[in-house]
Every structure is written in C-alpha cells, then in structure tokens.
Amino acid sequence: MDTKKQMQTIIRRLKKEYPKSKTELFYGTPFQLLTATILSAQTTDVLVNRVTEPIFKKYKTANDFLKLTPEELEKMIKSINYYKTKAKNILSCAAIIKERFSTEVPKTMQDLITLPGVARKTANIVLSEAYGINEGIAVDTHVKRLAARLGISNNTDPVKIEQDLMKITKKENWQLVSNLLIYHGRRVCDAKKPRHSDCVLADICPSADI
DNA sequence: CTCCCGATAT
DNA sequence: ATATCAGGAG
Incomplete structure (x- = not known):
C-alpha cells in the first residue's frame, strides 16, 4: 500500500x-510559546496553561523573564514536573537569547537547538507556530x-x-x-x-x- | 541507559 | 498502585 x-x-x-x-498551549509572544513548550514536556497542556496564564500576564519577553530569580520562577511553576530543570532552562534561554540573539527568539533550527532544554520537537513547535516556518x-x-x-x-x-x-x-x-x-x-x-x-x-x- | 520528579486518570 | 502526560540532557 x-x-x-x-x-x-x-x-x-x-x-x-x-x-x-x-496548538492548545496558551501563549502571546514567541518567548512565551518557547516557555510553554519547554514546560509541556511529559505534562498535559491543561496543566501548563493553568500555570502560565498568570505568569504570562506580567512576563512577555526574554528580558521580562530575566527579572525573575530561579527560585521565584520555580515557585510559580511548582505544580509542573521537572520544575527545577525547566525553570533553570527557561532562564538560561532568556539569558542566551538576550546575549547572542539580540533578545529575539531565533528563527532557525540550528540556532534554536543550541538553547538548553530545546531539541527538534520544541524547535519545530516554535518555528511553525510562532514564525510559520516548516523546518x-x-x-x-x-x-x-x-x-x-x-x-x-x-x-x-x-x-x-x-x-x-x-x-x-x-x-x-x-x-x-x-x-x-x-x-x-x-x-x-x-x-x-x-x-x-x-x-x-x-x-x-x-x-x-x- | 538514567535522571529530572508533579498532577491526574484508571 | 501504576501509567501517562505536546522531552531533553548527561
């Protein structure tokens, strides 16, 4: 066949x-989509949305998230599994995006998968949903x-x-x-x-x- | 291969 | 009690 x-x-x-x-993940900006997708590993989207909704009202860009300490972000996403790893990765992503990518979420697979906690699956989500790119x-x-x-x-x-x-x-x-x-x-x-x-x-x- | 490590359905 | 949920890194 x-x-x-x-x-x-x-x-x-x-x-x-x-x-x-x-996608059933809630987000506004590309960095929020990146964040939601990192959080969604081995977790239902319903739970991710429950956690991100209040956070995304205040924090929209990589620079916004850099105002948070790892401990503060951990507390906000405590109900998600692997919350320590995910909090660390999200803030590392924000720092790298600020330093290496002039505060903008990268638009290529090659750049995206250099970010911690981001492999092809997460990169494909960001590229297709946020940027309309079919990589x-x-x-x-x-x-x-x-x-x-x-x-x-x-x-x-x-x-x-x-x-x-x-x-x-x-x-x-x-x-x-x-x-x-x-x-x-x-x-x-x-x-x-x-x-x-x-x-x-x-x-x-x-x-x-x- | 193991580790990360919470909520929910069954 | 256990499997599963928009995985990735070491």
Whole structure:
C-alpha cells in the first residue's frame, strides 16, 4: 500500500474531524510559546496553561523573564514536573537569547537547538507556530505512538520517526499533520485504551482489529 | 541507559 | 498502585 496515499487519507479524514486543530498551549509572544513548550514536556497542556496564564500576564519577553530569580520562577511553576530543570532552562534561554540573539527568539533550527532544554520537537513547535516556518515535524509522545500504531514508522528514535513522516508528507502539511495526530491521540487514540470503534482511521489502521 | 520528579486518570 | 502526560540532557 502506498504510504504517501495513506498519509493523504489520514490527513484528509483527521482534518474533517478536527477542522480547527492547532496548538492548545496558551501563549502571546514567541518567548512565551518557547516557555510553554519547554514546560509541556511529559505534562498535559491543561496543566501548563493553568500555570502560565498568570505568569504570562506580567512576563512577555526574554528580558521580562530575566527579572525573575530561579527560585521565584520555580515557585510559580511548582505544580509542573521537572520544575527545577525547566525553570533553570527557561532562564538560561532568556539569558542566551538576550546575549547572542539580540533578545529575539531565533528563527532557525540550528540556532534554536543550541538553547538548553530545546531539541527538534520544541524547535519545530516554535518555528511553525510562532514564525510559520516548516523546518520539520514536531514528534511528541502522541505522534510517536500513532505513527507506530498506523504502521508508518517502527523507529523509536524521534528524529528517525520525523524523517519517516517527512518522506511521505507534503511540506505544506508538516505542521498540520503534527497537530492532527496530537489531537487524535488525545481524544481517540490514547495510550491506554484506544477507542477503535470511534476512530475514523480504523479501516486503514493495522492496530484496529475490529 | 538514567535522571529530572508533579498532577491526574484508571 | 501504576501509567501517562505536546522531552531533553548527561
């Protein structure tokens, strides 16, 4: 079966299911998106938004966040897991962005992944959402799980999964496919109990033995 | 490979 | 009690 056609079908059907799919992370500025995405590692977006909403009212740019001490930021994001590491990374990012990138969140993959706590997944989110740049496909836990279940990629390395997805997806759909798979992963194809009977992809999915 | 290390659903 | 949640670094 043609995997490119399979991907086209997946995108068409999921687009119909979730016409308004976009990031569910709350943010205003590029640095806020970077911050929210760093916080979102192994954490639900609902919890991230709960924590960032009051913070983002006061702190919008890298320079704003540099007014905070690590201890102050830790206290504000205490309910997020890995809060110490994340607080340190966010402030390190702010400092580096101020010093090396004239206070602006970088617009290239190469520059973004030099930031602490930022790898391809986070960089892809920032590039596509904040700047509209399709450098790659953001592969998170949902994309990884759905790619495996749909028989698209058996790799465990997120970078290889991203390459497998890019090969069979039109570049213009790179950010869309990531958002669609995440939406579907959260609502129907969840990790514990995938709801095959409610899945619009069931007939083309190797994992749905209905 | 381990560490980071909280909230929530089941 | 345990698995999982928009991962990344050492």
